[in-house]
Amino acid sequence: MSSAEPSAASAGEDPSVSSEAIRNYVIAVDDLLLDVPWRRRRELIADLQEHLREHPDQITVEQPQDYAAELRAAAGAVPGGFxxxxxxxxxxxxxxxxxxxxxxxxxxxxxxxxxxxxxxxxxxxxxxxxxxxxxxxxxxxxxxxxxxxxxxxxxxxxxxxxxxxxxxxxxxxxxxxxxxxxxxxxxxxxxxxxxxxxxxxxxxxxxxxxxxx
Structure with missing residues (x-):
């Protein structure tokens, strides 16, 4: 039993964070990045999903709008407006x-x-x-x-x-x-x-x- 617990922790699993909550977080971030060219946005969202698989508690640390702002800044995107x-x-x-x-x-x-x-x-x-x-x-x-x-x-x-x-x-x-x-x-x-x-x-x-x- 004790050997299974470190394995779960190393996989980044957090039973307190549901897969539905992670999915909603990813969708919220994606919706906030519509001013980023779609190919670049797809790459950013794929990286985010991988990151959340390893660190699911991220969604309790940072709001989607804050995380999206960081990703947009990293992508160098300028809001396109109307x-x-x-x-x-x-x-x-x-x-x-x-x-x-x-x-x-x-x-x-x-x-x-x-x-x-x-x-x-x-x-x-x-x-x-x-x-x-x-x-x-x-x-x-x-x-x-x-x-x-x-x-x-x-x-x-x-x-x-x-x-x-x-x-x-x-x-x-x-x-x-x-x-x-x-x-x-x-x-x-x-x-x-x-x-x-x-x-x-x-x-x-x-x-x-x-x-x-």
């Missing part, structure tokens, strides 16, 4: 960058859908008889205008040149707004990405079905 999402090396990973673009595209499509619906129903506001129509017809017409690419000034080619960069801009700015205020909401953004994918597929899929029919 527009840091446009740095290709970060924010927060390449996959999450594309997810932000997907969320931006969904927001733009929903905004255009709302605008088109109001446009078709604008007779009640401006008296334009050519745009008068019932709700079902207005929604149907509005959905069809979104496929395959929303037009800009009557051109889908111009629409692609306008709305694709705009999706990046909207996605990055909304992501920055969330993560600068509450970086721990990254899981929520992942859920919103799935919802956004559903929105894009439904809106464009409806237009595709109507174009075939």
């Amino acid at each position: 527009l840091s999402g446009f740095r290709s090396a970060s924010w927060p990973t390449p996959l999450e960058w594309w997810e932000s673009v997907l969320r931006g595209a969904a927001l733009i499509l929903l905004a255009l859908l709302g605008y088109k619906i109001l446009d078709y129903l604008s007779y009640f506001v401006v008296g334009d008889a050519s745009s008068q129509g019932p709700w079902p017809g207005a929604i149907d017409s509005a959905l069809q205008t979104l496929y395959p690419v929303p037009a800009f000034r009557g051109s889908t080619g111009t629409g692609l040149l306008i709305y694709a960069p705009l999706a990046v801009l909207v996605g990055q700015l909304t992501t920055a707004a969330v993560l600068l205020r509450a970086p721990q909401r990254r899981p929520m953004l992942r859920i919103l990405s799935y919802i956004s994918l559903g929105v894009v597929l439904v809106l464009l899929g409806y237009g595709a079905i109507r174009s075939i029919g």
